[in-house]
Amino acid sequence: MSSPKSExxxxxxxxxxxxxxxxxxxxxxxxxxxxxxxxxPDVSFSAEDFGAETPFVYTRWGNPxxxxxxxxxxxxxxxxxxxAFASGMAAISGLLLHSLKMGDHFIMSxxxxxxxxxxxxxxxPRNGIEVTKVDFSDLAAVESAFKRNxxxxxxxxxxxxxLRLTDIKAVAELAHAHDAQLAVDSTFASPIATRPFELGADxxxxxxxxYSGGHGDAIGGAVMGRVEDIARIRxxxxxxxxxxxxxxxxxxxxxxxxxxxxxxxxxxxGALEVARFLEGHPKVGRVIYxxxxxxxxxxxxxxxxxxxxxxxxxxxxxxTETARRLAEKLKIVHYAVxxxxxxxxxxxxxxxxxxxxxxxxxxxxxxxxxxYAGEGIFRFSVGLEDPEDIIHDIDQALND
Ligand SMILES: *Cc1c(COP(=O)(O)O)cnc(C)c1O
Numbered sequence: 001m002s003s004p005k006s007e008x009x010x011x012x013x014x015x016x017x018x019x020x021x022x023x024x025x026x027x028x029x030x031x032x033x034x035x036x037x038x039x040x041p042d043v044s045f046s047a048e049d050f051g052a053e054t055p056f057v058y059t060r061w062g063n064p065x066x067x068x069x070x071x072x073x074x075x076x077x078x079x080x081x082x083x084a085f086a087s088g089m090a091a092i093s094g095l096l097l098h099s100l101k102m103g104d105h106f107i108m109s110x111x112x113x114x115x116x117x118x119x120x121x122x123x124x125p126r127n128g129i130e131v132t133k134v135d136f137s138d139l140a141a142v143e144s145a146f147k148r149n150x151x152x153x154x155x156x157x158x159x160x161x162x163l164r165l166t167d168i169k170a171v172a173e174l175a176h177a178h179d180a181q182l183a184v185d186s187t188f189a190s191p192i193a194t195r196p197f198e199l200g201a202d203x204x205x206x207x208x209x210x211y212s213g214g215h216g217d218a219i220g221g222a223v224m225g226r227v228e229d230i231a232r233i234r235x236x237x238x239x240x241x242x243x244x245x246x247x248x249x250x251x252x253x254x255x256x257x258x259x260x261x262x263x264x265x266x267x268x269x270g271a272l273e274v275a276r277f278l279e280g281h282p283k284v285g286r287v288i289y290x291x292x293x294x295x296x297x298x299x300x301x302x303x304x305x306x307x308x309x310x311x312x313x314x315x316x317x318x319x320t321e322t323a324r325r326l327a328e329k330l331k332i333v334h335y336a337v338x339x340x341x342x343x344x345x346x347x348x349x350x351x352x353x354x355x356x357x358x359x360x361x362x363x364x365x366x367x368x369x370x371x372y373a374g375e376g377i378f379r380f381s382v383g384l385e386d387p388e389d390i391i392h393d394i395d396q397a398l399n400d
Contacts, residue, residue, distance in 0.1 A: 009192065010261045017071030031251040032064045061239055065247040069254045073222050076191040077204050081230035083238055084222045084250060088187065088207025090243035091221030092116050095183055095203055098233045102128035104151040109136040110365045111164060112156040114358040121360055135368055136166040137297060146178040156185040161313060161349050161379045162372040163288050165297045168304065172200025192264035193307040197224065210340030214256040214263055218249040263384060267310030270390065271382040275312045277391045283398045285315035288372060311339060313377040323348035329397035332385055344383035344390050350376040
């Protein structure tokens with residue numbers, strides 16, 4: 001196995017976790033679609049005895065293709081281990097179930113992926129877990145949210161959809177000073193831009209559906225962390241709750257990961273060009289992109305992100321009308337949810353809807369959200385097409 005210390009990120013993305021097939025000599029990894037494995041009757045297979053060295057028994061416990069994906073993910077994030085799930089939401093809910101129990105307190109950023117925000121609003125309080133949501137760009141607010149029973153802090157950076165950043169190092173220090181752990185959803189950054197574990201986070205979450213897979217054809221998720229933590233998650237959540245990834249999706253995502261470093265470079269280059277173009281467009285109001293000096297946390301972005309990724313947002317006047325026009329007129333860019341694919345995707349997110357269905361905010365938090373998003377924003381996942389073609393497509397649809 002490759003060591004994350006000695007090799008560059010492009011080499012790791014291609015080779016980590018993989019080796020030529022010892023039987024056939026195949027250079028590319030195969031897909032092992034077997035649910036079960038012929039086993040030695042003398043080996044113990046109780047879930048309690050399950051460890052990294054246990055032979056493959058049953059695919060819900062472990063599978064050679066999924067194992068290769070997990071090793072590659074751990075190498076890219078610089079963690080000891082990774083566990084893959086059927087979706088990003090399965091990874092998030094799995095981590096919450098692993099880390100929290102009745103009577104615990106949980107702190108989350110007030111703006112985060114809508115699915116995660118909704119899960120936390122209803123599911124955790126119903127199970128006796130107290131939730132506090134704060135603006136993670138305000139470190140004093142984060143600090144004052146801690147209670148005696150705070151167990152887990154959950155950040156998303158850059159946050160979906162407004163691209164607000166969290167200073168991972170600072171929040172990790174706060175969490176550890178209060179005997180809590182920090183989990184970071186790093187889907188928008190990818191391990192190419194930010195490696196939260198190296199900045200002090202205990203857990204890293206990825207929706208593999210997005211940049212990791214990168215081609216819009218497979219849903220998956222993962223949690224990365226220390227070897228002993230991931231082993232416990234595998235036992236308590238992976239094996240028992242059973243939300244594991246299919247070997248076929250693991251294979252597709254692994255193939256996507258091989259080109260992640262060079263794709264992220266092209267995503268960031270394209271997004272910067274598009275962001276600059278939109279900033280100068282007469283029909284466009286505010287543009288938010290971590291790589292633009294106008295981003296309120298551009299200094300933090302430069303410090304924490306090695307690549308500004310491919311996500312940006314912008315506002316227009318009469319945005320509902322604009323959304324309809326874009327959906328109708330765009331030829332290259334698809335009007336669709338999701339992000340991080342080679343295809344450019346755009347979607348309109350009305351502020352009132354998000355506030356009502358996903359973010360249950362205080363007045364102050366609402367004011368801060370509206371300062372970023374106005375009445376609503378277009379979330380633009382800049383794909384890998386030629387930037388001039390993307391710009392031309394957006395321009396003709398906006399001006400129509
Ligand atoms: C999409 C997304 C998720 C959920 O991932 P799925 O694979 O769709 O379940 C979680 N977090 C972020 C930031 C996302 O963008």
